[in-house]
Amino acid sequence: MARWEGNARGRLERAALDLFRDQGYDGTTVAQIAERANLTERSFYRWFADKREVLFADDDLAACYLPSIEAAPPRQAPLPTLLAAFASTPDVLRPREFVVERAAVIAASPPLQERELIKMVSLNRRLVAALTARGHDGQTAYLAVDVGSAILRLAIHRWTLGDDSDFAALLAAARQDLIAVAVT
Amino acid sequence: MARWEGNARGRLERAALDLFRDQGYDGTTVAQIAERANLTERSFYRWFADKREVLFADDDLAACYLPSIEAAPPRQAPLPTLLAAFASTPDVLRPREFVVERAAVIAASPPLQERELIKMVSLNRRLVAALTARGHDGQTAYLAVDVGSAILRLAIHRWTLGDDSDFAALLAAARQDLIAVAVT
Numbered sequence A, B: 001m002a003r004w005e006g007n008a009r010g011r012l013e014r015a016a017l018d019l020f021r022d023q024g025y026d027g028t029t030v031a032q033i034a035e036r037a038n039l040t041e042r043s044f045y046r047w048f049a050d051k052r053e054v055l056f057a058d059d060d061l062a063a064c065y066l067p068s069i070e071a072a073p074p075r076q077a078p079l080p081t082l083l084a085a086f087a088s089t090p091d092v093l094r095p096r097e098f099v100v101e102r103a104a105v106i107a108a109s110p111p112l113q114e115r116e117l118i119k120m121v122s123l124n125r126r127l128v129a130a131l132t133a134r135g136h137d138g139q140t141a142y143l144a145v146d147v148g149s150a151i152l153r154l155a156i157h158r159w160t161l162g163d164d165s166d167f168a169a170l171l172a173a174a175r176q177d178l179i180a181v182a183v184t
Helices: A008-023 A030-036 A041-047 A051-055 A059-070 A078-086 A096-107 A110-133 A138-160 A167-183 B008-023 B030-036 B041-047 B051-055 B059-070 B078-086 B096-107 B110-133 B138-160 B167-183
Strands: none
Touching: A008 A030, A008 A041, A008 A051, A008 A096, A030 A041, A030 A051, A051 A096, A051 A110, A059 A078, A059 A110, A078 A110, A078 A138, A078 A167, A078 B167, A096 A110, A096 A138, A110 A138, A110 B110, A138 A167, A138 B138, A138 B167, A167 B078, A167 B138, A167 B167, B008 B030, B008 B041, B008 B051, B008 B096, B030 B041, B030 B051, B051 B096, B051 B110, B059 B078, B059 B110, B078 B110, B078 B138, B078 B167, B096 B110, B096 B138, B110 B138, B138 B167
């Protein structure tokens, strides 16, 4: 961490989001992002491999979820293990307004969408691996991650819509809704 | 359909798959694919927009599912509507051996993986739209498509492993497995 740059990463993310929104992803250069954040291009590349990376801090999600999965009680079923790990999601997400704007910018840009999907698949693979390491068979682990992801997505969606319930409660409600859809 | 070219599309797919497997996606040109299929590059572009497209006939999936969803009994719950549509999946899929090889080739190539993910998201969006057109609210439609996709993926996985059950039965079994994971 280069302290003297004062939240360089956050400033670069914010600058990139504003520029992508106002002039499009394709029309924005790394130089412009750095300039708007009052930093050098060199700083930019200290934090991000390329322009596409700037909106993706998803690695933090794995760093947040995986230790919790590893520490879960032995023989706990896979979905409760995932949901307990997901409960800390709001600690990793950016502020709500940023998440909403980010989603809109990504939806408008195929290259960003592709990157997001790849990141999601890679996160899911790590979750599946973490569950199989706990002794669940592959098909069950994969299914639990699919189910868990659907629950997480719905809970995040409601959170972005302004629902300020405890995130564990949002996950529990989304799980009940998923079960209702699955059994009906 | 250019009949005189005798299954040109299938031959191009097969040729592309062989070349991608043997010499990698990046190392293969459209000219090589056409040559191996005993066709011209011009023929290739009659069927596919670019090299990445050649393994993706997913539009056929939407063409197969959407009419079934539209024709479903009014007031039928969303998941049974999706699963009834998915039952015809094997009619659209290529032969099992092709599907298995294709999955391996895609997994080995990030550009192909990205294209597959984008296609999947786009198919899912059309499924969500088809369900909301039937009067289901957006969150329920989205959740049903997430749940339905997880069930479909597991059923296809078991089909590629050689399970020759009726596909509707594979879907029903996968649904029960999903419910077990969701409620445990």
